[in-house]
Amino acid sequence: MIKRDTRFTILLLIPVLLVLIAYVLYPSLRTFFESLHTEGGTSFQNYSDFFSQESKTNLEALWNSVYISVLSVIASALIGIPLAFIFNRYDFPGRGFFSTAAIMPIVLPSLVGVMAFMFLYGETGLVPNALKDLFGLKNVPFKIGGVSGILIVHAYTMYVYFYMTVSSAINKIDPSLEEAAYNLGANRFKVFWRVTFPLLTPAIVAASLLVFMISMASFSAPFLLAGGYRVLSLQIYFSKLNGDMEVAATQSVILSIVSIAFLLFMRWYQNRKDYRMASKGIGAHRSEVKNPILKWVMVLVGVIAVIILLLPHFTILLLSLVPDGTWTYQTYPSVFNIENYRLLLQDPNIFKPLKNSLLLAFIATFGNLIFGVLTSYLLVKRKFIGKNLVDILVMIPWALPATVIGMNLIFAFNEPSIFSFGNILVGTFWILPLAYFIRHIPLVVRSTNAVLEQLDDSIEEASRSLGAKWFYTFRRVILPIIMPGVLSGTLLAFVEAVGEFPTSVLLYTISNRPISIEIMNQLRMFNMGQAAAYGMIQIVLIAIVLFVSNKFFGVKAEQSLS
Amino acid sequence: MASIKIENVQKAFGKVIAVDHLNLEIKDGEFFTFLGPSGCGKTTTLRMIAGFYYPTKGIVRFGDKDMTRVPPEKRNTGMVFQNYALFPHMTVFENVAFGLKVRKISSGELKKRVQDVLQKVRLNQYSDRQVSQLSGGQQQRVALARALVIEPEILLLDEPLSNLDAKLRDEMRSEILRLQREYKITTIYVTHDQAEALSMSDRIAVFNFGVCHQIGTPSEIYNEPSNDFVAGFIGEINLFPARIEKKTNEQVFLSVQTGAGPKEMTVKNHPFNVDPDSPGDLAISIRPEAIILHYRQVDGANVLKGKIEEVYFFGSVINLIISVEGMRLKADLLNNQSIKIKKGTEVFVQLPEDHIRVIPMVSGESS
Numbered sequence: 046m047i048k049r050d051t052r053f054t055i056l057l058l059i060p061v062l063l064v065l066i067a068y069v070l071y072p073s074l075r076t077f078f079e080s081l082h083t084e085g086g087t088s089f090q091n092y093s094d095f096f097s098q099e100s101k102t103n104l105e106a107l108w109n110s111v112y113i114s115v116l117s118v119i120a121s122a123l124i125g126i127p128l129a130f131i132f133n134r135y136d137f138p139g140r141g142f143f144s145t146a147a148i149m150p151i152v153l154p155s156l157v158g159v160m161a162f163m164f165l166y167g168e169t170g171l172v173p174n175a176l177k178d179l180f181g182l183k184n185v186p187f188k189i190g191g192v193s194g195i196l197i198v199h200a201y202t203m204y205v206y207f208y209m210t211v212s213s214a215i216n217k218i219d220p221s222l223e224e225a226a227y228n229l230g231a232n233r234f235k236v237f238w239r240v241t242f243p244l245l246t247p248a249i250v251a252a253s254l255l256v257f258m259i260s261m262a263s264f265s266a267p268f269l270l271a272g273g274y275r276v277l278s279l280q281i282y283f284s285k286l287n288g289d290m291e292v293a294a295t296q297s298v299i300l301s302i303v304s305i306a307f308l309l310f311m312r313w314y315q316n317r318k319d320y321r322m323a324s325k326g327i328g329a330h331r332s333e334v335k336n337p338i339l340k341w342v343m344v345l346v347g348v349i350a351v352i353i354l355l356l357p358h359f360t361i362l363l364l365s366l367v368p369d370g371t372w373t374y375q376t377y378p379s380v381f382n383i384e385n386y387r388l389l390l391q392d393p394n395i396f397k398p399l400k401n402s403l404l405l406a407f408i409a410t411f412g413n414l415i416f417g418v419l420t421s422y423l424l425v426k427r428k429f430i431g432k433n434l435v436d437i438l439v440m441i442p443w444a445l446p447a448t449v450i451g452m453n454l455i456f457a458f459n460e461p462s463i464f465s466f467g468n469i470l471v472g473t474f475w476i477l478p479l480a481y482f483i484r485h486i487p488l489v490v491r492s493t494n495a496v497l498e499q500l501d502d503s504i505e506e507a508s509r510s511l512g513a514k515w516f517y518t519f520r521r522v523i524l525p526i527i528m529p530g531v532l533s534g535t536l537l538a539f540v541e542a543v544g545e546f547p548t549s550v551l552l553y554t555i556s557n558r559p560i561s562i563e564i565m566n567q568l569r570m571f572n573m574g575q576a577a578a579y580g581m582i583q584i585v586l587i588a589i590v591l592f593v594s595n596k597f598f599g600v601k602a603e604q605s606l607s
Numbered sequence: 608m609a610s611i612k613i614e615n616v617q618k619a620f621g622k623v624i625a626v627d628h629l630n631l632e633i634k635d636g637e638f639f640t641f642l643g644p645s646g647c648g649k650t651t652t653l654r655m656i657a658g659f660y661y662p663t664k665g666i667v668r669f670g671d672k673d674m675t676r677v678p679p680e681k682r683n684t685g686m687v688f689q690n691y692a693l694f695p696h697m698t699v700f701e702n703v704a705f706g707l708k709v710r711k712i713s714s715g716e717l718k719k720r721v722q723d724v725l726q727k728v729r730l731n732q733y734s735d736r737q738v739s740q741l742s743g744g745q746q747q748r749v750a751l752a753r754a755l756v757i758e759p760e761i762l763l764l765d766e767p768l769s770n771l772d773a774k775l776r777d778e779m780r781s782e783i784l785r786l787q788r789e790y791k792i793t794t795i796y797v798t799h800d801q802a803e804a805l806s807m808s809d810r811i812a813v814f815n816f817g818v819c820h821q822i823g824t825p826s827e828i829y830n831e832p833s834n835d836f837v838a839g840f841i842g843e844i845n846l847f848p849a850r851i852e853k854k855t856n857e858q859v860f861l862s863v864q865t866g867a868g869p870k871e872m873t874v875k876n877h878p879f880n881v882d883p884d885s886p887g888d889l890a891i892s893i894r895p896e897a898i899i900l901h902y903r904q905v906d907g908a909n910v911l912k913g914k915i916e917e918v919y920f921f922g923s924v925i926n927l928i929i930s931v932e933g934m935r936l937k938a939d940l941l942n943n944q945s946i947k948i949k950k951g952t953e954v955f956v957q958l959p960e961d962h963i964r965v966i967p968m969v970s971g972e973s974s
Contacts, residue, residue: 048676501690503688503690504692504694506657506659506686506688507692507693507694507753508705509678509679510658510659510679510682510684510685510686510763511680511705511706511753512681512683512706512709512757513705513709517709521705522694525696526694
């Protein structure tokens with residue numbers, strides 16, 4: 046006889062498994078089978094083509110992706126780690142403000158961020174031209190584009206991961222460990238290299254792996270900045286545009302393998318026995334900077350850093366105030382008003398993408414909320430065989446680059462299947478919400494896991510022993526307690542879905558364009574004002590969500606990420 | 608209110624057997640305690656009674672009803688958890704009212720019953736507070752009120768006092784007893800604290816490694832422990848391995864293993880002193896307070912020469928460690944001013960024949 050509890054677990058597990066198999070596993074497998082598909086039947090021909098010397102482009106793209114990712118890791122580490130040290134170990138005027146400003150790049154959606162960088166530092170960018178005019182130069186002193194452009198954008202957005210993980214590791218170090226080392230006779234240099242730094246290595250390695258993965262998957266930056274430079278995530282898109290579906294599938298599988306290998310390596314690394322601090326309740330441990338020159342140098346560095354960090358945000362704000370057609374041949378825009386915002390609200394054609402995005406994101410996120418809470422409850426509070434497998438299926442969409450998820454959906458749903466109830470989804474309204482939903486499964490499940498793990502099992506037991514059935518307990522006890530944490534994860538998923546670009550560009554339909562596609566179109570027509578207005582709305586949305594999460598749900602922005 | 612019967616229950620988690628061959632009968636209205644070290648199976652047994660675990664084998668009955676596989680929400684037991692498990696998003700009133708709401712009690716009746724029980728736990732003026740604003744002792748009382756308000760057949764308390772500081776613990780101990788008497792409710796109390804168990808319970812079951820070693824009233828458990836584990840876990844005891852040499856109608860002659868070789872001792876041939884058919888390895892046990900101290904050689908059975916090694920002054924009592932025949936013997940003295948005890952004093956200790964108890968050894972170690 047199967048126990049009542051086990052039966053119930055199975056009942057909850059069925060929908061979760063169905064969704065994961067239908068929309069995570071099945072599409073990935075479809076892509077894999079597509080990659081084996083050749084004219085002569087089933088073979089690994091596509092793979093040997095990929096690695097053969099004749100198709101240099103593919104190998105070159107793979108190599109470029111790895112090359113850019115390694116450089117991105119190094120650049121992000123060189124910015125993030127020292128900043129983490131300065132802001133967490135030294136006290137000087139404005140420290141609190143600087144340390145908050147340091148995470149501002151996450152408020153910039155990737156496509157909007159790249160756009161800002163183009164207008165700031167590109168060929169016609171404001172900064173190079175300002176420098177040219179200032180010093181009376183003939184040509185712009187520098188411009189970004191190609192590898193350097195991608196790298197700078199990556200460094201700007203990804204150093205935050207180093208900054209946050211290393212900061213939290215620094216704050217967890219018990220000051221008495223270092224004091225013990227000094228007490229045993231070590232000098233500052235020795236204490237740093239033999240005590241502090243080794244304690245930080247787990248955080249640094251974790252951040253490196255994370256940045257490597259994100260940068261392998263990066264799409265927006267290469268899409269707008271690469272020029273002729275090939276990276277793998279972009280090659281997939283071009284193969285799809287050219288109709289080389291088998292090649293696109295092969296490229297997707299290879300990029301997936303690299304990403305999943307990294308995911309597994311990360312899991313292994315994080316589950317290894319790491320240095321946990323035994324001591325509890327560690328206070329902040331900052332030394333005040335006494336030397337006035339050093340102190341003000343630090344403040345100056347902080348101010349400059351904040352200006353550089355916030356310049357993209359201001360650029361978007363500035364551009365959004367420039368009406369279309371008033372900035373053509375001039376070096377600098379001259380007319381500023383709120384025309385773009387007025388049009389956005391009044392012109393139905395311009396308002397429609399915003400409405401589309403909000404609706405698509407709402408549908409997807411609503412699905413994420415239901416699915417995420419259910420899945421997380423199963424993973425955290427129920428026992429069943431194969432939990433690890435479910436856990437891995439949940440994490441796959443996090444490891445897969447967005448481009449690959451888009452391709453997977455194309456291969457799975459460009460023909461009728463039982464998982465789409467016999468419909469073709471590609472080319473319909475429903476494909477985009479589905480893509481956004483899949484993309485954000487891991488985020489919502491993980492943020493819900495975090496709150497559920499805090500909830501002691503005895504709370505649920507207390508309710509049941511007082512006579513409440515499971516559903517009543519879930520509705521009246523568990524949900525209200527975990528809701529703040531769940532909502533902060535869900536809201537973050539919502540704003541990310543509003544700005545989602547890589548899957549949108551693969552799957553959108555003309556009648557149902559989201560904001561990100563419209564930004565791309567406006568940029569192509571050089572209507573940067575309108576594009577920037579869309580971008581500004583996203584920035585404000587994200588800022589509101591982070592503020593609300595922090596203020597009302599008590600969740601720090603840094604916890605909701607990664 | 609109900610009696611509880613546990614018949615031949617076993618609970619296994621995978622290959623680990625947490626509780627085995629358990630037979631218990633708890634009477635209607637009884638205050639019954641499960642006592643034992645952590646991991647002994649006491650909480651597992653409690654959770655089987657609450658319905659959070661189902662036994663692998665055996666039957667659990669409330670009265671005559673078979674409750675073995677009834678889900679927890681249908682058992683009508685009130686449970687107080689070690690960490691109280693108060694609902695953090697509800698006020699004191701809402702926490703206590705939860706079980707009544709589930710039972711769809713009309714709001715007038717509900718209000719009256721909640722206020723009643725809050726009165727009883729002396730929290731009526733706190734009913735609108737958030738539970739996080741309460742002190743540990745107050746939270747404890749909310750948990751008690753929440754369990755009592757549903758008028759459960761059985762009250763289950765899982766180490767309820769372990770999170771409180773010593774002074775509050777004493778206060779809550781009498782509070783729990785008072786409420787139990789008032790509601791005349793069958794109560795099972797789980798604890799690892801022997802003082803709590805002895806002072807509160809009608810009867811105690813002593814657990815170790817998933818096995819119930821003895822069931823009895825506090826004085827039975829203390830005075831007539833069934834084996835060396837029970838004797839050692841409850842109170843202080845002197846235990847020495849021994850062998851029965853011969854029995855007469857009056858006396859039993861023993862060979863006691865001491866640090867200085869075997870030593871002959873005698874005890875009364877009475878069921879209290881020697882269980883007529885206790886099998887296996889045996890030991891003599893004697894409580895420290897039963898030992899008589901002399902300052903000069905006296906006649907009589909079991910008198911040994913010794914030297915005081917340590918003196919611990921506790922106010923009303925004085926604990927002594929005396930080295931006797933290469934063994935360390937614990938002895939307690941009441942503090943009557945006349946005695947002057949000093950480290951190094953030579954004394955004669957007498958183990959009275961009628962206070963020694965010969966018990967089987969099950970732990971495989973002697974102290």
